[in-house]
Amino acid sequence: MYVTISELAAYLELPEDYIHHQIKRGQLKTVFDGENYLVNRENFLWHKEQLDLKRKQLELEAEEPIPEDWDAKDED
Template identity: 40%
Template sequence: MYKTIEETAIELGMPEDQVLRLVYEGRIRSVYDGDQILINSGQFSTYFEQLDRIKEEIEIWRNTPIPEDIDVKDED
């Protein structure tokens, strides 16, 4: 499904000017229909999958207890 810059910015949670900059840099694929720039939202499925995986890993890291300190005696 093709979306406008504004709709894509809302979906990604980014400012419109940042999405437009990424389009101009070629980091987001787009087409120009003679009137406006359209972006296929299907290209972001991997991005959202990776984002979910990273959130899960951060949550696991936050819930991991800190190990007890090893009581190292100074032998000097």
């Protein structure tokens, strides 16, 4: 099944500019139907999984407390 770039952007919850950038970088392959660029849904499922993993990782990192800075001068 093919979807348009705007449908893909809505599904991934990303701006269309980001999708266009990924296409230009060769990360997503498209088909041009004469009017629109279309993306095969199977081709971007892996990309979505990677984005979800990265989002979860960033959320976990944001929840970690920032360690107190230790002062090397106090060690003497």
